[in-house]
Amino acid sequence: MKKLRLKSRFYFRPIHFLLLLAIDLCVLAGVLIPQQSRLADAKEKLADKQTELEVVTRERDRQIDNLNFMQTTQYKLQQGSIKYGWHFSEDTFIEDESITPTPCPSVTVTPRPSVTP
Numbered sequence: 152m153k154k155l156r157l158k159s160r161f162y163f164r165p166i167h168f169l170l171l172l173a174i175d176l177c178v179l180a181g182v183l184i185p186q187q188s189r190l191a192d193a194k195e196k197l198a199d200k201q202t203e204l205e206v207v208t209r210e211r212d213r214q215i216d217n218l219n220f221m222q223t224t225q226y227k228l229q230q231g232s233i234k235y236g237w238h239f240s241e242d243t244f245i246e247d248e249s250i251t252p253t254p255c256p257s258v259t260v261t262p263r264p265s266v267t268p
Contacts, residue, residue: 220226231237
């Protein structure tokens with residue numbers, strides 16, 4: 152006759168606990184290491200975007216200051232002086248001595264005879 156084999160009960164031993172702990176640590180390391188690298192990449196991108204934002208903000212503030220200055224009377228007088236030669240009677244002009252004036256060639260005008268149709 153066959154011998155009946157009794158089913159043995161599973162006992163949770165300390166070696167099983169250590170094996171389970173080692174498997175858990177391997178899974179945890181497999182998840183955390185890629186997450187850390189992605190987090191470092193995200194922080195680097197964030198720093199780049201923040202510096203880019205600071206540059207754009209500085210440029211925007213500079214442009215707003217320029218627009219505000221363009222609305223002042225001082226700017227309009229300055230541009231009128233540069234473009235159209237406007238000046239006030241109390242303005243002082245200083246000649247540039249490094250530029251030598253070139254003499255104008257003399258132009259002779261000969262009258263044309265009038266033609267009557």
